Amino acid sequence: MKKTNIVLNCLIVVWLIILIMMPQHTMSQRQPGNIISPEILPDNSVIFRIKAPNANSAQVSGTWATGKMTTMEKKDSVFEVKIGPLSSDMYEYDIILDGIPILDPTNNMVTRDGAWIQNRLMIPGVMADIIDVKPVPHGDVKAVWYNSPAIGGERRMFIYTPPGYDKNKKKYPVMYLLHGGGGDEEVWLSRGRANYILDNLIATGKAEPMIVVITNGNPNTPAAPLDRPAEMQNKIQGGIASMASGKFEESLVKDVMPYIEKNYRVIADADHRAITGFSMGGFQTQNITNANPAMFKYIGVMSMGLFSSFGNNPNPNYNKNQHVAQLKALIAAKPKVYWIGIAKSDFLYGTAVKLRSLYDEVGLKYIYRENEGTHDWNSWRLYLSEFAPLCFK
Amino acid sequence: MKKTNIVLNCLIVVWLIILIMMPQHTMSQRQPGNIISPEILPDNSVIFRIKAPNANSAQVSGTWATGKMTTMEKKDSVFEVKIGPLSSDMYEYDIILDGIPILDPTNNMVTRDGAWIQNRLMIPGVMADIIDVKPVPHGDVKAVWYNSPAIGGERRMFIYTPPGYDKNKKKYPVMYLLHGGGGDEEVWLSRGRANYILDNLIATGKAEPMIVVITNGNPNTPAAPLDRPAEMQNKIQGGIASMASGKFEESLVKDVMPYIEKNYRVIADADHRAITGFSMGGFQTQNITNANPAMFKYIGVMSMGLFSSFGNNPNPNYNKNQHVAQLKALIAAKPKVYWIGIAKSDFLYGTAVKLRSLYDEVGLKYIYRENEGTHDWNSWRLYLSEFAPLCFK
Numbered sequence: 123m124k125k126t127n128i129v130l131n132c133l134i135v136v137w138l139i140i141l142i143m144m145p146q147h148t149m150s151q152r153q154p155g156n157i158i159s160p161e162i163l164p165d166n167s168v169i170f171r172i173k174a175p176n177a178n179s180a181q182v183s184g185t186w187a188t189g190k191m192t193t194m195e196k197k198d199s200v201f202e203v204k205i206g207p208l209s210s211d212m213y214e215y216d217i218i219l220d221g222i223p224i225l226d227p228t229n230n231m232v233t234r235d236g237a238w239i240q241n242r243l244m245i246p247g248v249m250a251d252i253i254d255v256k257p258v259p260h261g262d263v264k265a266v267w268y269n270s271p272a273i274g275g276e277r278r279m280f281i282y283t284p285p286g287y288d289k290n291k292k293k294y295p296v297m298y299l300l301h302g303g304g305g306d307e308e309v310w311l312s313r314g315r316a317n318y319i320l321d322n323l324i325a326t327g328k329a330e331p332m333i334v335v336i337t338n339g340n341p342n343t344p345a346a347p348l349d350r351p352a353e354m355q356n357k358i359q360g361g362i363a364s365m366a367s368g369k370f371e372e373s374l375v376k377d378v379m380p381y382i383e384k385n386y387r388v389i390a391d392a393d394h395r396a397i398t399g400f401s402m403g404g405f406q407t408q409n410i411t412n413a414n415p416a417m418f419k420y421i422g423v424m425s426m427g428l429f430s431s432f433g434n435n436p437n438p439n440y441n442k443n444q445h446v447a448q449l450k451a452l453i454a455a456k457p458k459v460y461w462i463g464i465a466k467s468d469f470l471y472g473t474a475v476k477l478r479s480l481y482d483e484v485g486l487k488y489i490y491r492e493n494e495g496t497h498d499w500n501s502w503r504l505y506l507s508e509f510a511p512l513c514f515k
Numbered sequence: 516m517k518k519t520n521i522v523l524n525c526l527i528v529v530w531l532i533i534l535i536m537m538p539q540h541t542m543s544q545r546q547p548g549n550i551i552s553p554e555i556l557p558d559n560s561v562i563f564r565i566k567a568p569n570a571n572s573a574q575v576s577g578t579w580a581t582g583k584m585t586t587m588e589k590k591d592s593v594f595e596v597k598i599g600p601l602s603s604d605m606y607e608y609d610i611i612l613d614g615i616p617i618l619d620p621t622n623n624m625v626t627r628d629g630a631w632i633q634n635r636l637m638i639p640g641v642m643a644d645i646i647d648v649k650p651v652p653h654g655d656v657k658a659v660w661y662n663s664p665a666i667g668g669e670r671r672m673f674i675y676t677p678p679g680y681d682k683n684k685k686k687y688p689v690m691y692l693l694h695g696g697g698g699d700e701e702v703w704l705s706r707g708r709a710n711y712i713l714d715n716l717i718a719t720g721k722a723e724p725m726i727v728v729i730t731n732g733n734p735n736t737p738a739a740p741l742d743r744p745a746e747m748q749n750k751i752q753g754g755i756a757s758m759a760s761g762k763f764e765e766s767l768v769k770d771v772m773p774y775i776e777k778n779y780r781v782i783a784d785a786d787h788r789a790i791t792g793f794s795m796g797g798f799q800t801q802n803i804t805n806a807n808p809a810m811f812k813y814i815g816v817m818s819m820g821l822f823s824s825f826g827n828n829p830n831p832n833y834n835k836n837q838h839v840a841q842l843k844a845l846i847a848a849k850p851k852v853y854w855i856g857i858a859k860s861d862f863l864y865g866t867a868v869k870l871r872s873l874y875d876e877v878g879l880k881y882i883y884r885e886n887e888g889t890h891d892w893n894s895w896r897l898y899l900s901e902f903a904p905l906c907f908k
Contacts, residue, residue, distance in 0.1 A: 176613035220569035224617040244745035264657040352637035
C-alpha cells in the first residue's frame with residue numbers, strides 16, 4: 123500500500139481540517155474554552171476546572187472523600203479547585219453545578235454503577251499499577267447470553283478468559299464475581315477493572331491464571347440498561363420481590379455454573395471454584411455457599427456481614443440455629459480460604475463484626491481484612507486484588 | 516434452597532430498606548424530586564424535564580433535529596418541554612443547562628462517541644424493532660487483544676459471533692465494520708447497536724448469519740479510553756500524523772484479517788468478506804478496497820464520498836489517474852455489491868455526488884441509498900440495517 127500512502131497523506135490533512143469542523147465530532151461542546159480538567163500535578167494533587175459563566179456555584183465530590191463536597195472558586199468564568207495530593211488509586215467523582223451533579227465536560231472517562239454515572243480519575247503509582255491497563259498480556263472478555271430456567275429467559279454475563287486461553291488446551295479454575303445492589307454485569311469491568319486487575323496479577327505471578335465469570339445479580343432485569351429492551355430501560359435494578367426470591371442464587375448454581383462448565387475448559391471441582399462479591403453480592407455469596415457448602419473452596423465476602431443484625435431493628439425472623447447448622451456443614455466441607463473484607467467507615471461495619479463473632483463462636487476460620495475507606499469501589503478493587511491471589515494455590 | 520428462602524425473604528426486606536439509604540446506591544442524587552424524563556407519550560411525543568431550581572435556562576438538543584436546541588420552560592423549579600411526535604428510532608440528546616451540556620439526570624441510558632457523551636432515547640415502532648434488544652437469539656460479543664506489527668503493539672477489537680456459533684461446526688462469512696473520526700471500537704456496539712441489529716436481521720431471515728469484526732481505526736490509540744493506559748486517557752482519538760500514515764488500513768489487512776481467519780471458523784475468500792464504515796471508516800473502506808481489489812466482494816461506503824473533492828480547497832495532489840486505475844482493477848475483480856449511502860443533509864453530500872460521478876464515468880456499478888437526515892448515528896444504524904442484508908446472498 124506504499125504508493126497510496128502519499129495520496130493518503132495529502133487527502134487526510136485536508137480531511138482532518140474538515141473533521142475538526144464537524145458538529146458530530148468536535149470537542150468544543152464538551153470542552154468549552156481551553157480548559158484542562160482534571161489536571162494531575164507532579165505531586166499527585168489534582169486541579170479540577172469547569173468553565174460555566176452563568177453558574178453561581180460549583181463543587182467537586184469524589185471517592186477520595188466519599189460524601190464530601192469541596193467548593194470550587196470562580197475566577198472570571200472558570201470554577202477551579204485543587205485537591206490532594208491523592209494516593210495512587212482510581213477515583214470516581216462528580217462536579218455539582220448550581221446543585222446539579224454533572225460530568226466534568228473535559229474528561230471522557232466515564233463509568234456507571236446502576237444510576238450512578240461518574241467521571242473517573244486515575245492517580246499513578248502503586249495502586250494504578252494494579253488496576254490500570256499495563257503493557258502485559260490481556261485476557262479476552264466475552265459478553266454471552268445464556269438460558270436461565272431458574273429465573274426465566276435469556277440473561278447476559280461476561281466471561282474473562284486469561285491470556286493464552288485460546289492458544290493452549292489447559293483447564294482453568296473459575297472465579298464467580300458478584301456485584302452490589304443497583305449494579306449489573308458491566309460494573310465489575312467498567313468501574314471494577316476486574317479484567318485488568320487479573321491481567322496484572324497474572325502477569326506478575328501473584329494470581330493463578332483463572333476464568334472469571336461476571337453475572338447480573340438482579341433477577342428482574344436480564345442485562346445492563348443498554349442491553350435490555352427499551353421498555354425496561356429505566357427500570358431500577360433489583361427490587362424487593364425480585365431480590366427476595368433467592369432466584370439469582372439458584373440460577374448461579376443451576377444455570378450459570380453448568381453453562382461455564384460445559385462451554386469452557388474448566389476444572390470442575392470445588393478446589394478450583396471461587397466465589398466473591400461485595401454488598402448485595404457479599405450477601406449472595408453467603409447465601410450460595412451456605413446452601414451449597416461443598417461447592418466452593420474459596421469464598422470472599424466483601425463489605426457485608428451478618429445482615430440480619432443490621433440497624434435498630436434487626437430481623438426478628440433470623441434463624442440462628444439454621445445459620446449455625448449451615449456453617450457447620452461449611453466447616454465440614456473444609457473451605458481453603460474464607461475471606462472477609464470491610465472498610466472502617468463502611469456503614470455495614472457492624473454487620474461484619476457480628477459475622478466474625480458468629481464465625482468465631484462456631485469455629486469457622488476466616489482471613490480478615492480491614493482497610494481505611496468506606497463502602498465504595500476503592501475498597502472493592504482493593505479487595506479483588508487481594509482475594510484473587512489467595513485462590514487456587 | 517427452599518428452606519432458606521423464608522429466611523431470605525425476611526432478611527432482604529430489612530436489607531433493602533437499608534439499601535435505599537445507602538449513599539453509594541441511592542437514586543436521589545441523579546433523580547432529584549420525582550422527575551420523569553424522558554417521558555414517551557402514547558403518540559410518541561416526548562416530554563423532557565429537569566429539576567434545576569438555580570438555573571436560568573435549559574434547552575434540549577437531540578438527533579431528531581441535529582444542531583437545533585429547543586428551549587425548556589421553567590415552572591417552579593422544573594424545566595420542561597414537549598417534543599415530537601417522533602418517528603420510531605434511537606436518538607442521542609443532551610440537556611443544555613445554563614449553557615453547559617449535561618446528561619439528563621433521570622436517564623441512565625448513556626452512550627459515548629469519542630468525547631461525545633449523550634443520553635439515549637428509544638422511540639418504539641418499526642426502527643426500534645430493528646435496533647433494540649428483542650426476544651430473539653443473541654450473538655456473543657468478545658473483546659480481544661491482538662498483536663498488530665503493522666501499527667505496533669497490542670490492540671483491542673470486538674468480535675460478534677452469530678447465535679449458534681458455539682453450538683455447531685459451520686463456517687461463516689465475515690463483515691469488517693469501521694467507525695468514524697473521533698470514535699473507537701466501542702461505538703458500533705454502544706451507540707451503533709451493531710450486535711442487536713444483526714441479531715434482529717438474522718432472526719427474521721433478512722441477513723445471513725455472519726461474524727462481525729469491529730476494530731479501532733485510530734493508529735495512535737490501541738483501544739477505547741477506559742481500556743488504554745491512564746496516561747493516554749484523554750488523548751484525542753486519531754490525530755493527523757496517525758491517520759495519514761495509512762497504518763490502520765495496512766493493519767486491517769495484515770493483522771486483523773489473519774487473526775480472524777486463524778482463530779474463527781470463517782470462509783476465508785472474497786465471496787465471504789464484506790467491509791463497511793461511515794465517515795472516516797468510509798474513507799478507510801475505500802482505501803482498503805482500492806488497494807486490495809480482490810479481497811472483498813461486498814463493500815459499503817457510508818456518509819463519505821470522493822474526499823479529495825471536498826470544500827473550497829480540493830486537494831491539489833489528488834491523483835485521478837491512479838484512482839481510476841484502482842477502480843478499474845476493482846471492476847475487474849467483480850465486486851457483488853458496492854453500496855453508497857448518504858443523507859440529504861450530510862455536509863459530505865457533495866463528495867458522494869462526485870464519487871458517484873467518477874464511478875459512473877469509470878463504469879463501477881453501485882447501489883445508491885439516499886435518506887433524509889444528516890451525518891449522525893440515525894443514518895449509520897439505518898445503513899447497517901440495509902447493507903448487511905445485501906451481503907453473502
